[in-house]
Amino acid sequence: MVSKVSIEQLLTVKESINELSELLIQVVEDGASIGFLPPLDPSAATLYWHNVLASDVILFVATMNDIIVGSVQLHLSTKANGTHRADIAKLMTHPNYRRNGIARSLMQKAEERAKEEERSLLVLDTREGDPSNLLYSSMGYIQAGRIPNYAISANGELHATIFYYKVIG
Template sequence: MEELSELLIQVVEDGASIGFLPPMELADAMDYWEDVLTPEVILFVAKRNNRIIGSIQLHLCSKQNGMHRAEIAKLMTHPHYRRNGIGRQLMEKAENRAAREGRTLIVLDTREGDDSNNLYNSLGYIQAGKIPGYAKSANGEMSATIFYYKRIEESI
């Protein structure tokens, strides 16, 4: 939990739009991790030298009309390890697990303009729409979020 919390703090401090604003306290990060892990949430981590340097969550929809879908959440790569394919590998692991769980649709959202948009596009995600003023940044600026989806029954 402590390593996950440290990762969360690092990416938030670096400006990631994942629901939190800096400065982030260790206690808040620990509380987040204690509350988020449920049977419907599958967590993947990337490690280097026995340290967690990345993570991603796959949220399995448990609603009767949504058992075919999952959501990608909180893709994080430590700032010192970005641009090394870690995010891509985590996305591929999550997609493969979603397929094994019988999920045929994956959805996600990300802040407009972030590098993650390039990653999602390169992985075949399709932009479904954009909501302006969706998330507040540390400087108080409001940013749009872009929603993406991918059908995986044909691609995995």
């Protein structure tokens, strides 16, 4: 039986720091291209989460059975010419909980919040060939471009990134 996924905004990471750090470590270990390389030291993961929240960053987490199994960030542009846009960042689903609609639910919540924040354009990037490319395309994101050799993996291989956008308003 698949448990219900609950999505909520975290205003502080203090009470969830261990679960968030474990989530980050697990997705990096599984090969996610989110700015870190395995093995990710637990202290580095904790430091990352301690510094993630800011006035322009909205953090959502997905929980199943009271366990954090995913997260996504909405970064609101604060530039004078960019107050209509936001970036989707660090979409993560714990490897043991994939294929349960968690990433899609997180993305939908981020999009809803972007609309509440009167943002009409969302942008994001992801490694070429990752399963996330299929998710973003299925949700109406449009490929805007490809940059080769954008990110390096643990084995030293260079990977392209794909930039996407979606007009939501």
